[in-house]
Amino acid sequence: MRVTIIGGGILGTAHALEAVQRGHRVTHLERELEARGATVRNFGLVWVSGRAEHELAAALRSRELWEQIGARIPGVGFRPAGSLTLLRTPREIAVAEQVAARADAEARGFEVVDPDRIRALNPALRGKYLAGLHCSRDGAVESRQAMPAIRAHLEATGRYEFLPGTEARSVDGTAVRDDRGGRHDGDLVLVCPGAAHGGLTREIAGELPVRRVRLQMMQTDPLDEPLTTAIADGDSFRYYPGFAGSALDALRDDEPQDPVAAAGRMQLLCVQRLHGGLTIGDTHEYDEPFAFDLDSAPYDYLVALVEEFLGRPLPAVRRRWAGVYSQCVDPAQLVSRTEASDGVMVITGPGGRGMTLGPAIAEQTADLINL
Template sequence: MQVNIIGGGILGTMHAFEAVRRGHRVLHLEREAEARGATVRNFGLVWVSGRTRDELTATLRSRELWDDLGGRVPGVGFRPTGSLTLLRTPAEVAVAEEVAERSDATARGFTLLDAAEARALNPALRGKYVAALHCSRDAAVESRQALPAIREYLAATGRYTFLPSTEARSVADGGVRDDRGRRHDGDLVIVCAGAAHGGLVRELAGELPVRRVRLQMMQTAPLGERLTTAIADGDSMRYYPGFAGQAADELARVQPQDMVAEQHHMQLLCVQRLHGGLTIGDTHEYTEPFPFDVMQDPYGYLAGLVEELLGRALPPVERRWAGVYSQCVDPGELVCRRSPAADVHVVTGPGGRGMTLGPVVAEQTADLIGL
């Protein structure tokens, strides 16, 4: 078939990859010269550790697909880094102990380590913490270079065409009309417009159970040594639903968050880029209209926290940015999928899981629509 895909972010690109892999032809439209949304404004983490039990099977499948894709397309920068959630209080350790004893702990690769064992696994962590939860299944990709690398791979098949700086204006009969008035015929259309919930998406699918979430992040100059795992702090166990339980409820009751962290709905995630710099974040803002400026307090808090865990000063911060992603608010859906016509499919709302779940969401969509 001829598949027209709207949206050049991670979901659109992975749907293109899946369609080409199954033998179809793809025309891929992106309104910007390059995808500039949450797809490139994230950690590049394939995050197994915090997913709910209902999401775990899909998440592990997605990690498997990323591993395979990394073998086919080395430019995506896939690496099985694993992660360490660094624990600084007895209440945080109690949450780690609880999840490490659950029936799905082996599937997640959970192991509770003392501080010495954590330092042996990741020698760069010479700072203050009392224990760590190791998740061997977590991984990382290079979010800023993954999509161009995948497109280059797809173009080499001869069955993929990328149309940048091209906005889709209407959809009918499997085809797309763009903002230059050109008609692109096809057999079906998949719309992956990210956080753009209005316009064509609303026209096609109506009001969807999605919201937009804003985040702030930063990246440093090269660290000068290897950070062998991604790292998180105990606040991530408040944020990720995979840690929910009695111990997490007790953590929330007995250990208030830092004032800045609470105000900005923060957790620490940190991963080293291939060039040696650290991507550090993040905040969460749920109420629109979002501010157009970035706030300094969260950056200062995150930098101080990473320095405390590393036991050393951070390199200079080279980049700061904000991003907005689309989050499905229906707890029964992995993402928001709608098919307003037999040949039109809208897929959006992976939340902060877009990079993690992109491959499996595309695989599921392809199975559901019979690609």
């Protein structure tokens, strides 16, 4: 089959990989010269730990797929580094103990660990914390280099063409017209527009059951030592459905977040890039219109928190940015898949887990439509 894919983020790219692997030819349109949406603005975390029960199998499958993709395409930078959620209060420890006692704890690689074990797992963590939740199944990829690396691999098959700087403007049957006057005929069109819910997406699929979320992020100069695992703080328990339970309810009731963290709906996630710098975030803004500028208070808060965990000053913060992802409003769905017309499907809304789940979502789509 000839498959036309619109959108060069992880969803479009993972669907292209899946289609080519299944023997099809792919024409891939991206309106920017390089993917510019959530995919290149994220942490690159392949985050199994906090997934809800109904998402866990897909998250584990996706991690397995990322591992295979990483072995075939070293440029994606997959590493099975695991994560440590650092806990600062007895209530946070109670949440960790509750999830570590559940039946699925082994599948997630959960273990509650003391400060000595934390330092053995990640010697850079010489600061203050009471305990940690280790998740050995979490991993990371290098988001900014992964898309070009996957595309180079696909181009080598001779059955893949990437058209950067080419915006899809209309879909007529399964023919796609772009803003350069090109027409792309095929048997199937997969539209993966990310948070671009208007324009072409609205025209062909109407209002989708999705909303947008904006996050603030930063990156430091290289740290002069390895941060061997990703790290998170106990506030992350509040944002991931996998931690729901009576202990989390008690934490919410008895321990309000720090006012800056509460105002910015914040959690700490931090991962070391291959070049040594730390990617640190994040905030959550749910109400549009979003701010177009960056708020400094969350950055100061996060720097102080990472310094507390590392027990040393952070390297200089060199970059700050915001990103917007599309999130399906039905928590039971991993993603929103809408059949816009015969042979035309719009796929978006993986929320804050699209990098984690991209390969599994593409595999599921392919199985669903017998690709």
